[in-house]
Every structure is written in C-alpha cells, then in structure tokens.
Amino acid sequence: MIDYKLAKQLKDAGFPQKEPNEVIAFNTKKTEDGWIEGKLKDVHKIYAPTLSELIEACGRPIFISCYEPWCYAKNAQHSEAKSEKAKTPEEAVAKLWLKLND
Numbered sequence: 001m002i003d004y005k006l007a008k009q010l011k012d013a014g015f016p017q018k019e020p021n022e023v024i025a026f027n028t029k030k031t032e033d034g035w036i037e038g039k040l041k042d043v044h045k046i047y048a049p050t051l052s053e054l055i056e057a058c059g060r061p062i063f064i065s066c067y068e069p070w071c072y073a074k075n076a077q078h079s080e081a082k083s084e085k086a087k088t089p090e091e092a093v094a095k096l097w098l099k100l101n102d
Contacts, residue, residue: 002090007048010094013101015057017047054093058100064089075100 002010011017055062061076066089073092074082081099086092 002048002094004046006091006094007046009098011046013098015049015097051090051093054090054097058093058097062093064092
C-alpha cells in the first residue's frame with residue numbers, strides 16, 4: 001500500500017477516487033518516541049489505489065524492476081517516462097502515473 005502523502009499527490013493530480021470506505025491511507029504524525037500523535041478527528045482518510053488499479057491507469061505494458069532496496073516502473077509506450085526510486089512496486093507505479101500525467 002502507498003502512504004498518505006503519495007495517495008494525496010495522486011488525488012490532487014486527478015487519479016480516480018473511490019468511496020471513502022474502500023482502501024485508505026491515514027495521515028498521522030509520529031512523536032520523537034515513535035508513538036502516533038493526534039485524535040480521531042485529526043486523522044485524514046484518502047483513497048490509496050491498488051497495484052492493479054495503478055497499472056491499469058498507466059496503460060500497458062508496464063515494466064516493474066525491483067532490486068533491493070529500490071523498485072522502478074516504466075511504460076513501454078512512453079519510454080522516456082520512468083518512475084523515481086521507490087520502496088515498493090505500488091509506490092513505483094504511482095510515481096510513474098504522476099509522471100505520465102504531469
């Protein structure tokens with residue numbers, strides 16, 4: 001699953017959103033000692049698309065390469081568009097979608 005910040009970037013860039021009761025990412029803050037800070041009213045929910053939804057939105061074929069500790073993604077039809085370093089395939093394809101829709 002992608003994190004809140006990337007999910008928000010996708011939403012702000014126009015990625016199709018689903019109902020809030022679907023998959024969500026939470027915006028929370030960690031304190032210095034690692035505890036999560038905030039009250040329930042401070043938690044912001046946003047849709048976090050699945051890997052298959054991200055791949056479909058980027059258009060096929062998609063190439064995903066993962067070599068510890070990074071993943072990259074690119075679209076064969078737009079060979080100049082390649083994602084930045086990412087920790088997961090979901091994050092890599094989300095970053096690719098942002099580049100393709102810039």
